[in-house]
Amino acid sequence: MEFKTATNRRLSNAASTGLYGTGVGGAGGGASRLSLYQVAPCVEVSIEEFEQFALDRLRVLKAIEENRARGRRLEEVEAVVNDLWRKHMRTPNAADAHNKDMISHFVLRLVYCRTEELRRWFLGMETTLFRQRFRSETPESQRRFMEECKLPYKAINTTEFEAVKDKLGQVARSLNQPLPTGMVPFEEVPELVASRRVFLQRGNAFVPRDQLVAIVSNHFRARLSKALVLTNRKWTATIAEEEKDRLTPIVEALSTRYLGPDYSQLKSKTTIGLQDLDSLAQRSFPLCMRHLYTKVKEDHHLRHGGRQQLGLFLKGAGLKLEDALAFWRAEFSQKMGVEKFDKEYSYNVRHNYGREGKRTDYTPYSCMKIIMATPGVGDHHGCPFRHFSQENLHAVIGGLRLNAHTVDDIMGKVRNHHYQLACAATFEGVHGCQCDGINHPNQYFEQSQKVLNPQLKSGGDDLDLSLQGMPVVPNS
Amino acid sequence: MGQQQQQEGPVPMEEDVKMETTAEDSRHLQHGFSPDYLKLYYGRLFPFAEMYKWLSYGNDGKHPGCDPSFIARREFSFTLEHDIYLRYLSFHDASEMEATIRAKCPHKIDIGAVYNVEPAKRTAYSGAGSDRVFSPVERELVFDIDMTDYDDIRNCCSGADICLKCWPLMTIAIKVVDTALRDDFGFEHILWVYSGRRGVHCWVCDARARRLTNEQRTSITDYFRLYKGNENTAKKVSLVAASLHPSLLRAYTDVCRPFFEDTILLNQSLLTPEGNYERVLDLVPDDAVKTNMRDRWQENRRSSAAREDVNASRWRQLKQTLESKQKGQALRRCVEEIVFSYTYPRLDMEVSKHMNHLLKAPFCVHPKTGRVCVPIDPQKCETFDPTTVPTLSQLLNELNENEAKHSSINNGSKTRDLEKTSLGRAVHFFQTSFLDPLLQASKAEVAAAYQEKLHESASRPTLNW
Ligand code: SF4
Ligand SMILES: [Zn+2]
Numbered sequence: 001m002e003f004k005t006a007t008n009r010r011l012s013n014a015a016s017t018g019l020y021g022t023g024v025g026g027a028g029g030g031a032s033r034l035s036l037y038q039v040a041p042c043v044e045v046s047i048e049e050f051e052q053f054a055l056d057r058l059r060v061l062k063a064i065e066e067n068r069a070r071g072r073r074l075e076e077v078e079a080v081v082n083d084l085w086r087k088h089m090r091t092p093n094a095a096d097a098h099n100k101d102m103i104s105h106f107v108l109r110l111v112y113c114r115t116e117e118l119r120r121w122f123l124g125m126e127t128t129l130f131r132q133r134f135r136s137e138t139p140e141s142q143r144r145f146m147e148e149c150k151l152p153y154k155a156i157n158t159t160e161f162e163a164v165k166d167k168l169g170q171v172a173r174s175l176n177q178p179l180p181t182g183m184v185p186f187e188e189v190p191e192l193v194a195s196r197r198v199f200l201q202r203g204n205a206f207v208p209r210d211q212l213v214a215i216v217s218n219h220f221r222a223r224l225s226k227a228l229v230l231t232n233r234k235w236t237a238t239i240a241e242e243e244k245d246r247l248t249p250i251v252e253a254l255s256t257r258y259l260g261p262d263y264s265q266l267k268s269k270t271t272i273g274l275q276d277l278d279s280l281a282q283r284s285f286p287l288c289m290r291h292l293y294t295k296v297k298e299d300h301h302l303r304h305g306g307r308q309q310l311g312l313f314l315k316g317a318g319l320k321l322e323d324a325l326a327f328w329r330a331e332f333s334q335k336m337g338v339e340k341f342d343k344e345y346s347y348n349v350r351h352n353y354g355r356e357g358k359r360t361d362y363t364p365y366s367c368m369k370i371i372m373a374t375p376g377v378g379d380h381h382g383c384p385f386r387h388f389s390q391e392n393l394h395a396v397i398g399g400l401r402l403n404a405h406t407v408d409d410i411m412g413k414v415r416n417h418h419y420q421l422a423c424a425a426t427f428e429g430v431h432g433c434q435c436d437g438i439n440h441p442n443q444y445f446e447q448s449q450k451v452l453n454p455q456l457k458s459g460g461d462d463l464d465l466s467l468q469g470m471p472v473v474p475n476s
Numbered sequence: 477m478g479q480q481q482q483q484e485g486p487v488p489m490e491e492d493v494k495m496e497t498t499a500e501d502s503r504h505l506q507h508g509f510s511p512d513y514l515k516l517y518y519g520r521l522f523p524f525a526e527m528y529k530w531l532s533y534g535n536d537g538k539h540p541g542c543d544p545s546f547i548a549r550r551e552f553s554f555t556l557e558h559d560i561y562l563r564y565l566s567f568h569d570a571s572e573m574e575a576t577i578r579a580k581c582p583h584k585i586d587i588g589a590v591y592n593v594e595p596a597k598r599t600a601y602s603g604a605g606s607d608r609v610f611s612p613v614e615r616e617l618v619f620d621i622d623m624t625d626y627d628d629i630r631n632c633c634s635g636a637d638i639c640l641k642c643w644p645l646m647t648i649a650i651k652v653v654d655t656a657l658r659d660d661f662g663f664e665h666i667l668w669v670y671s672g673r674r675g676v677h678c679w680v681c682d683a684r685a686r687r688l689t690n691e692q693r694t695s696i697t698d699y700f701r702l703y704k705g706n707e708n709t710a711k712k713v714s715l716v717a718a719s720l721h722p723s724l725l726r727a728y729t730d731v732c733r734p735f736f737e738d739t740i741l742l743n744q745s746l747l748t749p750e751g752n753y754e755r756v757l758d759l760v761p762d763d764a765v766k767t768n769m770r771d772r773w774q775e776n777r778r779s780s781a782a783r784e785d786v787n788a789s790r791w792r793q794l795k796q797t798l799e800s801k802q803k804g805q806a807l808r809r810c811v812e813e814i815v816f817s818y819t820y821p822r823l824d825m826e827v828s829k830h831m832n833h834l835l836k837a838p839f840c841v842h843p844k845t846g847r848v849c850v851p852i853d854p855q856k857c858e859t860f861d862p863t864t865v866p867t868l869s870q871l872l873n874e875l876n877e878n879e880a881k882h883s884s885i886n887n888g889s890k891t892r893d894l895e896k897t898s899l900g901r902a903v904h905f906f907q908t909s910f911l912d913p914l915l916q917a918s919k920a921e922v923a924a925a926y927q928e929k930l931h932e933s934a935s936r937p938t939l940n941w
Contacts, residue, residue: 167722174717186661187688190695196721200699203662203684 033098034133036149036220037109037227041102050107051250056088057104058254061125066437068128081132110239110247111254113231117372118255120417123225131217142212151219155182156206164199168206171199180206188215255372271318274326280317284448286423286441287384287396288370289313295380300335305373305381307345309365311352316364316442321353366440367420385419402429509846511557511581513868518578520893521871523839523903528570530681530911531587534918541926549613551588551595553834554580564595583843586834589615590686612831617663617685617693620827620835621649622675629818631744631752636844638674638862641743646676647857648735649821652727653678653700654854660723661685661696665914667906668852670865672842676852677835681914683921690830697828699723702820713759713817715809728812732819737791740818747773747790756794759814762807765797838906841868850902851910871897 045053063084067077089104091097105126112122134142146153161168172179175197183204189211192198198205207215240248272280281293292310296302302310307328314324328349332341350356367383375382384393393414397407406429413422420438427435427444431451438444528547529536535546552573553563562580567573577585589612591598598610623642627634632641650668657663657680665681688696702724703712720728740746747753753773757766773790798810827833840849846867852860866874878896894900 170719170722170725174719174721187684187692190691193692194695194698196699196723199722200660201662202659 033101034130034137034145035098035102035105036223037102037105038149038223040106041099043099043103045103047246047250049103050247051254053100053104054107054111054254056100057108059088060084060129061108061122062439064125064128065121066439077128078132078135081129082136085129085133107251108254109228109231110235111251113228113235114255115372117417119225119228119232123221123228126224127217127221130220131213134216135213139209142216146212146216149219151216152188153182153184153212153215156180164201164206167199167201171197171206172208178208178210180208182207182209182212184215188218255368271320272314274319274323277314277319277327280445283452284445286438286444287426288382289441289445291384291396292380296331300331300333303379303381305375305379307348308352309370309373309381311349312362312364313441313445315353315362317445321350321355324353325349364440364442367423367438370441371419383419383423385414385422390414397426400426400430402426509841509843509868511583513846513872514583514841515578515581516872517841517868518581520875521897521899522577523894523899523906524570524574524577526903526907526911527837527839528573529915533681533683533686534915534922539919539922539926541922541929543922545594546590548594549592550590551832551834553586553588554582555584555586556580556582564598566595583841585837585840587837588834589613589831614686615831615833617680617688617696618828618833618835619653619678619680619697620671620675620824621646621653621678621821622671622824624674625822625824629744629755631746636674640861640863643862644735644739644743644858645819647860648731648819650676650678650852650854650857651731652821653823655726655730656700656723659726660699665910665917666854667838667910668854668857669838669849670847670852670860670862671836672840672847672849672865673845677838677849679835679838683918693831694825694829697823697825700821700823701825702816703822713813713820715813715816720812724816727820728815732815736815736819737788741787741791742785744818745787746818747787747794750774753790756814759817760794760798760807760810762810765794765807768797769794839903848899848902850899851906853905853909866898866902871899874898 060081064077064081067080072080089097089100091100108122108126112118134145137145168180177197180199183206186193186198186200186203186205189198189205189207191214192205192207192211193200198207200206243251277293281290285293289310292302292306295306296310311324311328314327319327325346328345329338329341332345347356352362354362370381371383371386373382373387375387384396388396390411394407394411397410402410406425410422410425410429413419413425423438423444424435427438427448431448433451435447531550532547535542535544537544548566548568550566551563552565552567553561554565554577555561562582565576567576588595592611592613593600595610623630623638623645624635626642626645630642630645632639654666654668657666657678663680663682663685665685667679667681669677669679671677704714715724719725745752746756750773753769757769760766760769769790772793795811798807827835836849838849838851841847842849846869847862847865848868848871850865874897875893892900894903
């Protein structure tokens with residue numbers, strides 16, 4: 001990949017798109033590598049860089065998500081994040097690294113500002129990324145960073161310390177933690193206040209060193225959260241329209257961009273047969289697909305969104321076109337007769353397999369895309385964890401015969417909007433084995449097959465996107 | 477003005493006021509309340525000027541930095557006769573507020589948050605895609621402490637009733653919370669108000685408190701939360717740490733222990749009838765100690781010093797046993813747990829957690845008791861007696877008597893009606909110990925914010941996403 005610096009196409013013509021703020025160039029050098037991303041960089045970016053930088057950062061964020069989903073310990077995540085950062089965010093010229101960091105962050109802000117769901121995801125991942133990066137700075141550069149950002153942290157001097165030494169001791173002893181070294185306004189540390197894990201005096205909370213990371217990342221989070229809402233306003237008010245021929249399509253595509261393995265091609269040997277569908281649906285389909293499958297069997301019909309979601313999934317799972325046609329025909333014709341089906345619906349099936357129309361081979365939907373869908377009345381597509389009411393979901397999960405603890409765990413994750421984590425927990429409950437996180441219904445399916453048919457060989461394991469090397473399932 | 481009758485789902489309010497109507501009017505009179513009296517009260521006594529000044533927080537138009545829309549963005553809500561409930565009212569100025577209250581004669585006035593737009597016009601902003609979603613921007617940090625939350629430890633009365641035997645629980649709550657708000661959180665402008673019946677309200681009005689996020693509000697209420705559990709768990713205060721948090725230690729030594737030993741223990745006869753002492757023993761996690769105590773107490777001998785209160789001597793016995801016990805670890809915190817269970821404040825958490833929660837305004841009249849919601853001086857809260865708080869009928873009587881006395885000497889004096897009654901003292905206290913210092917601070921803040929804005933706009937960088 002080559003990086004073009006200044007092309008004629010300046011990324012943002014004037015402050016309207018706002019990539020200009022105070023410059024970060026010039027002095028550059030010695031400043032801390034970290035940033036709170038308060039001001040967008042004033043640099044020229046080519047469209048190619050715009051997209052490439054964003055994709056590189058997105059790879060880091062997605063990998064963080066997966067590592068979190070796997071319940072890795074902090075130190076492990078930290079190590080991975082540092083590696084990933086080095087791997088994806090490296091620039092040929094070290095001096096450009098900071099720019100790439102800034103540009104990619106601000107581009108993804110645009111991408112992820114547009115719905116509550118996207119904002120929440122971006123906020124979570126960026127905060128984790130920031131926390132890990134801050135953690136690996138030296139104490140000296142951490143201090144410098146906090147000063148530069150005017151974070152409300154103050155080291156306590158000896159007189160101040162002596163005055164409250166006893167009380168600090170009481171708190172430290174009862175919690176088995178080191179003595180505080182600094183103070184922050186109590187507003188900064190709500191969790192510590194809530195659990196009485198700090199000494200408070202006249203509005204100041206006395207915090208030990210190891211709390212710094214939490215405080216600084218809370219700040220980061222709060223600022224980014226506000227900024228995202230503002231960006232969203234600007235996006236809807238002006239940017240989307242002004243950039244509709246240039247940036248808007250890129251931005252819109254980026255948010256549903258799926259970075260995992262490619263399920264669009266029928267992998268040569270990966271096929272499933274029509275006769276196995278019932279049992280596969282029972283045992284290996286994720287809830288979203290199981291639901292659609294059950295519905296089409298029950299109603300002998302599915303509306304467009306459902307047909308696409310299930311149809312492409314089946315294709316990705318290895319159902320051949322002829323079998324797909326047979327499947328849909330068998331169901332739909334019960335309601336409408338074969339002729340009507342052949343006339344009105346078979347085109348669509350063939351289309352999805354790239355045999356009609358533009359002849360593009362359509363890609364099975366990723367979880368992100370399914371979760372972002374907005375199914376209406378009478379629609380059955382979407383992700384049950386996201387789109388079902390609590391009661392309905394509970395009933396469905398109840399039907400899986402999981403133990404009560406797992407059910408609680410799943411419902412808890414759903415309440416916290418961690419739909420994919422809930423799906424992974426469901427996988428674990430159903431299969432009785434660990435799951436590395438769910439990103440794609442086809443990945444769920446293939447992992448399930450791997451567990452149920454262990455004799456089948458699995459593919460490689462690439463760190464980049466961890467879920468990647470999906471096993472190949474031969475026709476049985 | 478956009479008033480309309482609204483029933484917008486469950487409304488967050490600090491207590492459930494059910495207004496009875498005509499059938500009970502005769503009783504209301506005895507209790508000092510009637511809608512007619514209320515009209516007179518709003519007409520002649522209610523301290524509109526002070527309330528308006530308070531809620532303006534220095535935005536009185538006298539400084540270029542004043543925000544003229546500030547008070548107009550404050551939500552008020554009224555409960556009228558027959559439980560008619562009006563939410564999202566707002567007033568542009570003092571006279572509109574005064575006129576509306578007089579005209580509607582609300583049985584209860586609630587104060588809500590300051591929103592980003594005028595609550596009365598909120599619907600204009602609520603449409604999808606609207607740039608400004610109607611949302612609260614600031615709000616006093618408020619607390620509601622209600623005697624009904626102490627029912628499991630009151631042996632004198634229950635439910636909505638209160639008496640001088642249980643009222644000290646409120647005194648303790650005020651002392652503990654007030655001290656912590658000042659010493660721990662650094663707040664200064666704190667108003668305590670009698671809720672008119674069975675509890676107290678607290679308004680923390682510092683600018684810093686008004687700008688707390690919901691998360692920060694929740695953290696403060698949790699900081700005050702010791703009492704956990706429900707009907708089905710006996711042990712409701714659990715202290716697990718090796719030493720008490722400094723804030724708890726201060727509450728324990730300065731307030732809870734002395735009040736427990738000198739007042740609550742005796743007032744509530746915690747250790748005399750078997751039913752009562754069993755509830756205390758439930759909090760002891762050691763069966764040997766329990767049996768030992770039961771053996772000594774069941775005989776009901778007044779063996780030791782007969783002159784000493786039985787409760788006090790039994791408490792001494794229990795304390796000695798618990799503290800001498802070699803087991804240490806498990807029982808170490810037991811004495812403190814018992815004391816805290818019977819004294820530590822119990823806040824109604826929900827009221828404090830959210831910015832948009834409503835709370836009854838000071839100087840309202842409670843329709844059941846007829847008592848005015850007067851401020852309480854936290855420094856003298858042990859002398860506050862809820863049974864002598866002026867009632868509506870009493871105030872009107874005072875007014876009549878005063879006028880009868882002075883009608884002959886009509887010297888055209890301009891004494892406010894309110895000063896002719898015992899409400900005068902309450903309003904005076906509100907003004908001098910709360911409002912004056914608050915307004916001084918608020919005006920300084922308005923000026924400082926203005927300076928900063930000038931400064932900032934001079935050195936503002938360009939737009940940014
Ligand atoms: S998380 Fe993904 S695989 Fe699981 S149910 Fe939702 S969309 Fe399907
Ligand atoms: Zn009582």
